Amino acid sequence: MAYSSLFSPNFTHFSSARPISHHLYYHPYLSSTSLQYNNIRKELSLPYVASVPYQPINVDYLEGEFSGHGVTFEGIGDNCVAKMGLDNGSTATLMLPSGLITSYKAPMWHGSTVELLHTSVSEGDDGEAVIQGGVSLALNYEDDNEVPWSPSTWVLRDIRGNSKDSIKVELISSDTDNMVETRHIVTLGEDILTSEISVTNSNSSPLQWTGSIISHLTVSSPEATYALGLEGSNFHNVPPFLSNFGIIPSDLDEENDSEIGQLWKQMGLKGFFSGLGQKNKKNASEEEMEGEEDDGYKQLNEQMCRIYTCAPRFFTLIDRGRRNSVVVGRDGFDEVYMYSPGSSHEIYGEYSFICVGQSTMLKPIMLGPGEVWRGSQHLHNPNM
Numbered sequence: 001m002a003y004s005s006l007f008s009p010n011f012t013h014f015s016s017a018r019p020i021s022h023h024l025y026y027h028p029y030l031s032s033t034s035l036q037y038n039n040i041r042k043e044l045s046l047p048y049v050a051s052v053p054y055q056p057i058n059v060d061y062l063e064g065e066f067s068g069h070g071v072t073f074e075g076i077g078d079n080c081v082a083k084m085g086l087d088n089g090s091t092a093t094l095m096l097p098s099g100l101i102t103s104y105k106a107p108m109w110h111g112s113t114v115e116l117l118h119t120s121v122s123e124g125d126d127g128e129a130v131i132q133g134g135v136s137l138a139l140n141y142e143d144d145n146e147v148p149w150s151p152s153t154w155v156l157r158d159i160r161g162n163s164k165d166s167i168k169v170e171l172i173s174s175d176t177d178n179m180v181e182t183r184h185i186v187t188l189g190e191d192i193l194t195s196e197i198s199v200t201n202s203n204s205s206p207l208q209w210t211g212s213i214i215s216h217l218t219v220s221s222p223e224a225t226y227a228l229g230l231e232g233s234n235f236h237n238v239p240p241f242l243s244n245f246g247i248i249p250s251d252l253d254e255e256n257d258s259e260i261g262q263l264w265k266q267m268g269l270k271g272f273f274s275g276l277g278q279k280n281k282k283n284a285s286e287e288e289m290e291g292e293e294d295d296g297y298k299q300l301n302e303q304m305c306r307i308y309t310c311a312p313r314f315f316t317l318i319d320r321g322r323r324n325s326v327v328v329g330r331d332g333f334d335e336v337y338m339y340s341p342g343s344s345h346e347i348y349g350e351y352s353f354i355c356v357g358q359s360t361m362l363k364p365i366m367l368g369p370g371e372v373w374r375g376s377q378h379l380h381n382p383n384m
Contacts, residue, residue, distance in 0.1 A: 057096055062156065070163030082156070084167045084188045089113050090381075092188045099154035099171050099184055100245055101135035104193045106381035108324060116193075116326055116379065118218035118353035120247060131245070133353070135195055135377075138243035139211035141180050143203060149175050150211075151182045152244070166190070179203040191384055196376035201367040208366050212337055212359035213377045214243060215328075219352050220321025223301040223343035229315035231296035233336075235306040236362065237289055240339050249341045249351050300354055303342030307361055311336045316382075317354060321347070324383045332375025333358035 057080040062073045074081045080096040091113070093103035105113040119133040142148045151173035161167040171184040179202040187194040201207040219225045242248050293308070314329040315336075330336070337357035345351040358377045367373055 066156070066159040069159045069161055070167045071159055071169065082169060084169065084186075085163060086165075086167065086188060086190060087163050088190050090188055090190055092186065092193055094169060094186060095131070096156060096171075097153045098245075099137060099173075100131065101186060101193075101195070102131060103134070104188075104379065106191065106193075106383070108381075108383045114322070114324060114383075115218060116324075116381070118216040118247070120350060132247050133216040133245060135193075135213065135215045135379075136243065136245040137182075137184060137195075137197065137211065138214055138241075138246075138357075139182065139197075139199075139209060141175075141178065141199075141207060141209040143178055143207055144205045147178075149178055149180070151175070154184065157183070161187075178207075180207060191381045193379045194376055196374065198372055198374045199365075199367060200372045201369060204369050206366055206368055208364045210360055210364045212357035212361060213333075213375075214246065214337070214355065214357040215377065215379065216247060216353045216355050217317060217326055217379075219317075219319045219354055221301075221343055221345075221347040221352055222340045222354060223299070223347075224319055224321035225300045225340075225354055226318045226320070227298045227300060227315060227338070228296065228318055229312055230293045230298060230308060230336075233293045233308045233311040235291055235293055235308045237291075238305055238307055238361075240305045246355070247351070247353065249345065300340040301343040303340060303344075305339045306337075307359065308336040308338065309334065309362065314378075314380075317356070327378075327380035327382055328356055329378035329380060330358040330376065331378075332373070333360060333377075335359045335362060337361065 056078045057075065059073045059075040059080055062080065062082075066073075070085055072083045072085075074083070079098070081102075082094045082096060084092045084094065089105070089107045091103065091105045092101060094101050101117065102119045104116045106116055108114050117134050119131065122130050122132075124130045137151070140148050140150050154171040154173050156169070157172045158170040159168065160170075166187060166189045169186045171186070172181065173184075174181045181200040181202065183198045183200075185194075185196040185198075187196070195213050197213065199207075199209060240246075240248055313331070314327055316325050316327050318325040328336075335358070337355070337359045339355040341351040341353070358375065360375075365373055
């Protein structure tokens with residue numbers, strides 16, 4: 001498995017996601033306070049995603065249509081890589097049509113640039129390259145008919161800006177049957193990478209949706225990583241969830257005999273309760289499900305998975321091993337998802353990352369006919 005380059009000569013075709021039919025499913029009728037996972041029943045309906053095969057992308061057309069903004073394009077099989085670059089050295093890499101952000105390199109105080117995202121490339125069953133990690137959207141919509149749908153294919157709509165100040169790349173994904181439009185605007189600034197989404201309900205009936213902007217931030221080791229600024233925030237301990245692009249350590253990637261594990265396996269997801277991977281697994285009902293963060297400088301060395309509520313809009317992740325930090329901010333979202341794989345793995349290795357997500361998992365968002373919802377995540381580099 002590779003972590004530093006997405007263009008390994010060992011792979012002949014790129015697939016930007018595992019063959020999972022949807023991004024994320026979180027049933028809207030789950031209680032936001034009790035989170036009693038063992039009460040979920042198997043008769044819950046499984047989600048549906050519009051199955052649209054990836055069509056080859058005309059790279060020459062993209063170069064001619066969107067040139068002059070500090071973005072270049074490169075075709076990789078049926079996929080396309082859009083590379084954004086600023087004059088100060090900040091760069092970001094975006095894959096089409098998956099919409100996965102695979103790289104964000106930021107200038108540092110010592111004069112060079114450092115990769116802030118954790119992305120892995122592995123070989124799939126058919127020899128294709130499977131890309132995971134980075135920054136991705138895991139969104140799930142449901143209308144009055146209770147038929148879930150998730151945007152999985154993105155089309156480049158517009159590019160604005162220039163290499164001197166900032167670059168905006170706007171993607172769009174539409175479901176014509178349910179009349180839902182999702183826009184994802186990726187903005188690269190001199191010291192910030194922003195992912196902004198807008199959801200428009202053009203239907204005559206209400207729309208309910210849940211989901212998250214999920215980011216895998218690379219670190220030397222979770223043992224050397226600290227979260228600064230979450231003291232006093234309420235939290236819920238939850239199982240780690242695996243989206244199309246999510247990374248879960250192999251010691252958790254095993255058969256779960258519980259009812260929820262079997263259900264998530266059917267849906268293409270694998271759910272694991274907090275504490276799995278240890279020899280003596282505790283029942284979820286025995287774990288502390290809710291609490292308040294009492295540590296303003298929280299070390300992330302232990303395996304943990306939480307959704308913070310009432311958290312500040314900005315908090316900082318400090319990596320003492322790499323001597324850098326990232327300020328994580330949000331607008332619109334009320335919740336912060338955080339997952340640490342713990343420090344039992346090799347440093348600077350496959351699981352040297354912290355996963356953060358600006359989410360609406362515990363409290364679904366309701367959109368009336370014609371309404372628009374907007375939210376965003378900011379990854380700020382304070383190390384220049």
